[in-house]
Amino acid sequence: MIILCIPYTHTLSHLSRPLVLAKELKSRGHEVIFAGESSNTAFIRQEGFSVLPVYEPDPEILFGNIRKGKLRFISNAEIEHMIEADLALYSVVKPDIVLTDGRFTAPISTHMAKIVHAAIVNASSTEYRALPYIPFFDWLHERLIKRDTRLWKILDQLNLRLEMLVFDNIMNIFKRLSKKHGLKKTITSTNCLTGKDITFLADIPEYFPTKNLPKDYYHIGPITWQSNLSPPAWWPPNARNQLIYITMGTTGLGDFFQLAYNLFQEGQYTCVMTTGRQSERMPTIPGHIYIEEYIDGDMVVKACDAVVCHGGNGTIYQALLHGKPIIGISTIPDQAYNMRRVESLRVGMSLSWKEFYTNPKMLLDTIHAVLANTYFAKNARQMQKILKTCRPAKTAADIMERYMKTKS
Structure with a gap:
């Protein structure tokens, strides 16, 4: 397979997970190409992968909006720009499958280009999370409503529906583009980080519980990057205390x-x-x-x-x-x-x-x-x-290979 990886390279968390999976895929004989533009792409090159340029949102603006609590975390013009950049990249690489982590335009652009799309995401960034993202009712003291009661579970479900409804309608460009381009699965601001065809949840259910997961969503466990950085000259530290x-x-x-x-x-x-x-x-x-x-x-x-x-x-x-x-x-x-x-x-x-x-x-x-x-x-x-029982990179690679066999 030719696999195109597009992480959000400005944050190491989004970069490191596909990098670990890419090493597993490369060891199986697949060609893996990355795309990104931040200085962090040096970590990708150090692992022996090539990196093509692609437009990425400015982290100062993106995280600045998120820290300010802006539900409209990115402008419509930026999303359109990213989709154009995606499509231009696909025409150069001609991948069999696109793997993303943090690229919220990929579900739409891969549909437009008719390319298989897999994404690594946290359960919290899906509509199948079992726990509210913003706890509206936490102000209610536990003496009023105990957290293990049926009533509290009903409030949790109401909380989930309300937060998704508000978020998805404020950032309704995803819905409009889904309708415009005829997507089978409507993309929203709640699920824009998930995969069009395959979604890997880099979580365990004991930590992030989910509900009603579709068959193309897979709990694979956390993907952690084993750094090849040499220890500094002072290692180990002279730890006088804890x-x-x-x-x-x-x-x-x-x-x-x-x-x-x-x-x-x-x-x-x-x-x-x-x-x-x-x-x-x-x-x-x-x-x-x-x-x-x-x-x-x-x-x-x-x-x-x-x-x-x-x-x-x-x-x-x-x-x-x-x-x-x-x-x-x-x-x-x-x-x-x-x-x-x-x-x-x-x-x-x-x-x-x-x-x-x-x-x-x-x-x-x-x-x-x-x-x-x-x-x-x-x-x-x-x-x-x-x-310790999780084998996330192996599990994800197996799933990708099985899926692509059904397409051949």
Whole structure:
């Protein structure tokens, strides 16, 4: 097969998942070509894949809109521009199948080009999620309505329908384009990240439950990238105290790093912090705080006692794969949704960006609370046992090959 991968390369979470699957597909003899335009495409080239240019939305605008709570997260003109870029790319590559992660125009453009489309997505970004994305009724105290009652489940279902109705009608360009181009499956802002033909849910149902999944949706488990970065010269750290790993992905806020840096100079914990090039270089203080732009995350998570992150899906699963508890400081709704699950499963605690920014010391207090209560780590190890049974890249590659055989 000729497989064209189009991740949203500005964020490593959307880039790394198809990259892992691409390595599995390449090992089976398939040709895999990537497309993207950010500086992060260097990671793709390091793995031996070619990368063609393709237009991608500006992350400052996209994530800026999302952080501001704008349901119209991207303009109609941008969507039209992306579809044109998709179609131009398809005409050059002529792929048998397009694999995407974060490319919300692909379900429409692949229909227009009559190409098979598979997508990697989180269960939270589908209409089959079992839990509300924005909990409208959480203000109701549990003394009024217990969370395990039938009434609460009815409210959850009402919540889901309302949030999808509002979101899909505000961003109704997806519906209009679906009708214009005669799509069998109507694309909406709720399902625009899913696949036209195959959807891989990079989740386990124990973490993100779903309901009424169609037969072309598959739980494959989290796809985590095994970095080939060499350890820094200072590794392993001289950890005088418990070791904390801090990573804010590539959608974090630059202000965070200096505030966190100031906290960990005090020496209550030893810290390894990665900035993802989102902050000015800060000096390492041996024994207290170690700073890198990027690092082998698995190496650090395995050695640390807890992970502080932005609540990104990939980082949460990386922590749980090693049985480590999580402290999350979310900056966008997706991350807040993830952290509600972390708290519900009692594998970590959440801190809002406003709480941290107003009083950074709250981060140290939260870390202390998580490390002092052993049930967080115990529950994380239970999740680790489930995650160890997943073979996401192999499962996804098998499904793609079987599907394409039915088309030949």
